[in-house]
Amino acid sequence: MRTVYPLVRYRDAGKAVEWLVQAFGFEVHELHTTADGGVGHGELIAGTGMIMTSPGEPGGPGVYVAVDDPDAHHARAVAAGAEVTMEPADKDYGSRDYACKDLEGNIWYFGTYRP
Template sequence: MTSEIRRTFYPLINCADPATAMEWLEKAFGFTPYGVHKDDSGKIVHAEMLYDTGIFMFGIGAPGTSAIYVAVDDPDAHHDRAKAAGAEIFRELTDQDYGSRDYAAHDQDGNEWYFGTYRP
């Protein structure tokens, strides 16, 4: 019997050209494209790639920067806890069009953390 993997942590990698990055990452490292989300003009704004049981997400951003997305069951409670602890919330809780409810915060060193219900 095969059970579905319930992932929690998803590294987020930023790149200038997600389409070119996906092609290169597949060729160089053997990553497999998993999900591609494009805007109305056909430009990739978010993508996911797999390797074995791991997955990472990436999109358009300053190359060389990264963040972590963490799937949580109750983003509202998680948001309130982070805010009470002094986290700098830079994107408030939002219901996304793809079904997730999430928010984003900086930790004390300025690292970006995204928390929400999305699980690719």
């Protein structure tokens, strides 16, 4: 059972959900719409984890997501227009990681580390 849900804010949460699915391979679990038809709350699944999206100003400390193949994941993100801030690299703690910004500047980290 999940107990921690990172929350990522976007000025255009609907557009962000579409991009996160395309760029990072998330699956939509649930979307709640606002009275004007926008996305007010989104729940996206990545493996056994879940993130939540909501409208608001982007920013914050970032989100780390464990993936099986960071190099293939990196290629997918780049193809979707992600701004890479750290190229894929082997880390001294045994993980292979990379980092990028999404379409509104939130920082995402992806790698093989699974605490």
